Amino acid sequence: MQDLRVGLIGCGFMGRTHSNAYLRLNNFFSVQHRPVLQAVCGRDRGRTEAFARTWGYGRAETDWRRIIEAKDIDLIDICVPNVAHKEIAIAAAQAGKMVVCEKPLAMNVAEGEAMVRAVKAAGVPNMIFFNYRRVPAISLAKQIIDEGRIGRAFHYRATYLQDWTISADVPQGGAALWRLDAADAGSGVTGDLLAHSIDTAMWLNGPVRRVVAKTETFVKERRHAATGKVQPVVIDDACMFLAEFANGSLGTFESTRYARGRKNFNTFELNGADGSVYFDLEEPEYLQFFEYREPKSDKKVESHLTGWRKIHVTNSEHPYMSHYWVPGTCIGYEHTFLNAVADFVAGLESGTPAQPDFESGLQTQRVCDAVLESAANGRWVEIAA
Numbered sequence: 001m002q003d004l005r006v007g008l009i010g011c012g013f014m015g016r017t018h019s020n021a022y023l024r025l026n027n028f029f030s031v032q033h034r035p036v037l038q039a040v041c042g043r044d045r046g047r048t049e050a051f052a053r054t055w056g057y058g059r060a061e062t063d064w065r066r067i068i069e070a071k072d073i074d075l076i077d078i079c080v081p082n083v084a085h086k087e088i089a090i091a092a093a094q095a096g097k098m099v100v101c102e103k104p105l106a107m108n109v110a111e112g113e114a115m116v117r118a119v120k121a122a123g124v125p126n127m128i129f130f131n132y133r134r135v136p137a138i139s140l141a142k143q144i145i146d147e148g149r150i151g152r153a154f155h156y157r158a159t160y161l162q163d164w165t166i167s168a169d170v171p172q173g174g175a176a177l178w179r180l181d182a183a184d185a186g187s188g189v190t191g192d193l194l195a196h197s198i199d200t201a202m203w204l205n206g207p208v209r210r211v212v213a214k215t216e217t218f219v220k221e222r223r224h225a226a227t228g229k230v231q232p233v234v235i236d237d238a239c240m241f242l243a244e245f246a247n248g249s250l251g252t253f254e255s256t257r258y259a260r261g262r263k264n265f266n267t268f269e270l271n272g273a274d275g276s277v278y279f280d281l282e283e284p285e286y287l288q289f290f291e292y293r294e295p296k297s298d299k300k301v302e303s304h305l306t307g308w309r310k311i312h313v314t315n316s317e318h319p320y321m322s323h324y325w326v327p328g329t330c331i332g333y334e335h336t337f338l339n340a341v342a343d344f345v346a347g348l349e350s351g352t353p354a355q356p357d358f359e360s361g362l363q364t365q366r367v368c369d370a371v372l373e374s375a376a377n378g379r380w381v382e383i384a385a
């Protein structure tokens with residue numbers, strides 16, 4: 001066993017999901033690396049020390065540079081607001097550390113390109129956490145598509161809906177609410193939610209060639225938690241876009257934080273000539289699959305059996321499931337991060353780096369930037385390969 005000494009930067013929601021994944025890795029996956037929770041960094045000393053105690057980190061820091069410089073850390077894990085991704089990732093790469101980062105990669109393409117250059121120049125392993133790829137049902141969709149069971153793709157349809165910002169009293173900025181502050185987040189639902197949908201879409205259905213988008217900001221002003229002042233809201237509260245994929249299929253993407261009743265409603269459907277797949281994160285252990293068969297000579301015999309299959313993705317032959325429990329028992333949200341860490345470590349050991357790496361995250365960033373550009377100018381925007 002080789003120690004993989006982790007320095008976590010950021011101890012909010014994502015810091016918790018990643019910490020849990022490192023702690024559980026060796027309980028479920030037979031890999032040669034053992035994560036050691038060496039140090040955690042946060043802005044507030046008291047909170048960071050409490051986090052270190054809860055998750056078992058060896059020490060707590062309040063200056064991320066001390067984590068980057070530390071000789072006893074191999075892997076930097078970035079779980080801070082988007083505005084700080086670039087500086088930390090580049091410093092980590094230059095210090096020769098492996099680096100993993102929460103999505104989205106950066107505030108914009110220019111920052112993402114600088115991050116990709118840095119990890120390439122340093123030759124350090126890197127990965128971006130698009131955890132939903134690691135939902136077994138979504139990985140099964142990828143397998144079904146790669147097996148050629150969907151055939152020529154016609155339509156890709158994604159929605160990612162939440163409802164937590166409908167009240168105008170929700171402030172922007174500060175610890176849990178930085179996602180509403182453009183200075184910290186870069187964008188609203190486009191970078192936060194649609195980045196997930198775009199990553200999944202391109203993984204399943206290939207590159208996006210061009211987009212046309214519409215965004216809306218429903219609440220125009222909010223109190224800023226840091227200043228106490230009412231300030232304009234700059235982020236997009238909702239975003240819808242049409243896409244053309246390089247394979248000729250058409251995509252629709254819809255995201256909002258104003259879909260009353262929807263908490264984390266992340267769905268997609270792909271329709272092809274030979275079949276379709278449908279996934280809904282509110283029923284995460286299921287993948288729906290429709291398989292088209294040419295009717296045989298006696299059509300009556302066939303047609304009454306036609307229908308969607310709702311596959312309960314819990315068998316040991318399903319992606320990731322052999323690492324967990326017996327068929328019929330489910331895993332949850334936290335396991336998507338554990339599966340991601342397992343893939344990252346397996347990549348270190350096999351020499352085939354885990355995906356999505358920073359380069360792949362940059363391609364998603366290119367689509368996000370194109371969506372925002374299109375929403376601003378009302379035109380189709382092409383995406384560079």
Ligand code: SOE
Pocket residue numbers: 162179192193264
């Ligand atoms: C936003 O509410 C959020 O926490 C995203 O930032 C996560 O990436 C998403 O998976 C859940 O929702």
